[in-house]
Amino acid sequence: MRQRMLKAQLDLSVACPDTQDFEPCMGPGCSDDDASTCMMSEWIMWSPCSASCGMGMRSRERYVKQFPEDGSMCKVPTEETEKCIVNEECEPSSCIVTEWGEWEECSATCGMGMKKRHRMIKMTPADGSMCKAETSEVEKCMMPECRMYMFYSIQTSKQQ
Template sequence: HGGHGCSAALSETAACNLQPCEACRPVDCLWEAWEDWGPCDKCGRGQRKRFRHVQVQPSCHGRDCTASASEEISNCTRRCHEETFCMWTTWAPWGECSQTCGDGGRGGRGGR
């Protein structure tokens, strides 16, 4: 009561970690080759699909994977009452890690 207000700064900052940051080199999305077309999905007139997977995830502000990961055509025919059996293939190799450091991930694929 009756004193003077504070005239000094209430906080200070000091420089730290002055080493230059590592240069960030943009890496664009890279797709794997398209898989083979799948079988016609129904007897009569049906559709066939094929897929592709990301081989390299974009990083450091590189271009995203904006194109579609699947395609389909709707002009296939399959005889009705044709026996079809499911058959698995071997596992595909692991994909590349999504990050060069930190919390990355990688995926594997099963065959069909």
């Protein structure tokens, strides 16, 4: 239905045209092929992807809000599926790991030492193979030189 407003009628002897117009239409979930009325709900949000790594599937559903009055079945689909991708670069032999943790303190208080950081495996490979991702990382660290300090402390202790 559509409407329009009458702004003014200049000649009262002439009838004004209709201010309303009606046209047949179909409601949501209906089709021209099916004369019966089948009212559908809106789509419910998509399910999570079936894969945690790579290509998977997801789906969503809707339900029949009103069945046709003539008792016929609704021919409108109530479920939709589509492909989804999670982490495109992963392979079946990949494993999913957490971000790296903070670096631990240097193993030396002076001079050259080592420091470590760790991460954890969140998910093992889908194909059952061993996870090849490193879970520990080691790096050299340099602290202030300590020979001068040690020499000075030895000299100081000998003098006392």
